[in-house]
């Protein structure tokens with residue numbers, strides 16, 4: 001080493017600290033992310049062999065140990081679509097109210113507090129609520145209807161918040177221009193703002209329904225059944241559903257084939273990740289097409 | 293100052309432009325939109341009302357000393373909720389102790405260190421985790437995590453509080469990551485540039501400047517993570533071993549336990565409507581509701597970020 | 608003929624800004640009235656009063672009278688939606704709605720419930736011709752409006768207003784974002800349109816004010832300092848403040 005130029009010990013130690021700390025962050029991130037990927041891939045590998053035409057389209061046989069999961073798939077579809085029927089219009093309308101109509105006052109703040117609370121209520125408490133109101137008080141019985149209504153209220157906060165956010169991103173100038181051309185408030189919202197916010201709204205809807213499709217606790221005592229020999233005939237019938245089916249076959253059926261379990265999980269995962277992917281696609285496409 | 297919800301009771305919502313600039317035909321639409329906006333308040337009230345209606349009678353029918361006893365054995369009429377409360381608390385605390393470093397570390401990495409392309413990979417993965425149904429995680433817990441932990445730690449059973457806590461940590465992590473990342477992103481770039489210009493390393497900047505500046509948001513993230521963990525049902529129910537017993541020491545986390553949520557989920561299906569057992573389960577629901585209410589209200593106080601008005605200048 | 612008569616107009620915003628103070632002004636039909644002065648003078652606020660475009664929630668107090676054809680438009684009985692069809696506005700930044708060129712122009716008519724294609728076609732063509740834009744866009748009416756140039760977009764905004772069949776056209780610094788060629792196109796266009804409309808023009812500099820004015824009003828911090836016909840304000844200003852501003856001593 002040339003004389004006179006000595007490495008600064010403080011700089012060196014801070015350099016070491018820097019390197020070590022940044023690696024620590026990378027390590028932590030890997031610890032979060034790798035298990036997720038591992039789980040998803042593991043389920044795909046273990047579940048793939050049991051996926052067959054029969055598995056998808058047949059009824060379970062021999063106490064779930066053989067056959068397919070058709071009624072559970074159909075049930076989850078029913079539940080998801082039924083939830084959408086209630087929560088999508090209500091959630092979008094509420095999002096519109098918050099973004100486009102609500103004055104900045106105490107009432108609006110109260111609404112926001114309510115939404116934050118709805119978002120935080122444990123899913124099993126929604127289940128209790130659904131049981132108390134829809135199943136018992138309104139006498140819908142253990143039914144698709146009761147489950148859908150319960151899931152709807154649970155998904156509402158997601159849909160409302162994403163709708164509001166998507167609407168707020170639409171430039172204010174469009175609203176002013178539309179108003180100046182003689183549009184009423186609703187006309188501006190319906191013809192200009194909402195169409196521009198639609199991709200964001202759709203993303204929120206999909207994410208909300210994704211949650212509804214995968215939830216078990218809210219439907220546990222409101223609408224699902226362990227096994228049904230036929231598909232539900234009306235909204236007042238109980239139904240089978242994938243998440244509940246998974247719960248049952250992985251905890252309460254002795255001698256259950258592990259492969260069928262993984263297969264069922266894979267089908268649910270396919271549902272949920274498919275919706276996730278769809279939401280991302282909507283977002284990416286919209287960003288590319290956006291005019292502002 | 294009265295709290296918001298009290299003062300609201302005395303002031304009716306006022307009408308503004310939107311309800312005036314309307315054609316007669318739009319009046320019902322606008323009213324419908326407004327009603328939808330207010331519906332959330334109605335739902336919260338309804339939920340609280342029905343929980344109270346079904347759950348409060350428990351105080352009378354199961355009497356208080358039994359309710360706050362230490363034995364949960366409904367068949368014999370013992371409705372002590374302490375074991376369940378402790379079960380929830382132990383599992384949640386352990387879970388959040390794991391989720392804090394994972395969640396905050398990951399959010400720091402994503403927002404402060406990672407290059408854009410890595411960010412674009414990481415974020416969807418975190419979203420996948422957020423979207424995984426808890427029953428799927430519970431299933432993996434039974435099939436993979438429990439056997440691993442039993443072998444690894446040489447426990448009598450893998451279905452324990454610890455297994456539940458680990459799953460919960462992963463369930464809470466996406467919440468922590470996304471909220472704390474948002475908070476970090478709102479720290480002005482000038483703070484970082486100033487620190488870096490003064491010769492601070494990236495880590496020093498991040499640890500001494502950025503993280504403290506975002507601390508209220510990060511705190512919110514942790515609180516909502518706790519809320520997420522304490523309310524989680526299926527995953528914990530499937531892997532904690534379902535033993536509603538009073539913990540005797542710190543090693544309770546390695547033994548089977550039972551949370552409040554799991555108790556509701558596993559017993560509600562078998563009780564007679566209106567029975568004391570039924571009422572007590574709703575009473576536990578009230579406790580959970582109040583927990584989440586408190587956490588969320590406090591969290592939203594901690595993070596009163598002003599809503600920024602979008603650009604409004606046309607002239 | 609007096610188209611608009613403004614009497615003792617005061618406007619105070621929620622944050623306490625008094626952006627108009629006792630403004631008295633008469634605006635003549637078939638002429639260009641120029642409102643000029645430094646930023647923050649209240650010109651835009653006044654335009655927003657004239658078609659009730661201020662957000663109700665922003666306004667703390669609005670007093671005085673604004674008579675359009677003798678009727679007080681500040682009267683709560685007046686429907687702001689209908690008022691805005693009579694009093695159109697073009698903003699400083701061209702803002703095409705996220706629709707096609709055709710739909711931008713047809714927008715106001717569709718709002719009024721006009722959906723017959725032949726009527727719309729005809730109205731769109733006429734408005735675009737009046738705004739001297741037809742020849743440039745007739746073959747791509749169904750392209751997104753964002754695709755045309757800034758100058759064209761601003762004329763599209765004008766066509767959008769013209770399609771409504773307004774009586775008054777207000778332009779708030781309409782050329783501030785445009786190049787000189789587009790600017791002079793719009794200026795000469797308005798000189799023609801004044802035969803048929805009442806025009807209120809907020810210019811973005813004194814030269815343009817002097818070029819365009821049939822009447823000129825000088826605004827300073829919410830006050831109407833001076834008002835005069837023709838170009839007198841630019842040649843023989845009476846008020847010292849007007850003189851200083853016109854001579855470029857501040858601004």
Ligand SMILES: Nc1ncnc2c1ncn2[C@@H]1O[C@H](COP(=O)(O)OP(=O)(O)O)[C@@H](O)[C@H]1O
Nearest residue numbers: 620622624626645646647648649650651652665
């Ligand atoms: N919506 C508003 N809320 C509060 N103050 C405003 C608002 N709009 C304008 N102002 C204020 O009113 C004054 C006049 O503004 P403006 O009418 O835009 O003047 P000009 O167009 O002459 O520049 C300014 O001080 C401005 O800050």
Ligand SMILES: [Mg+2]
Nearest residue numbers: 607650651779
């Ligand atoms: Mg202005």
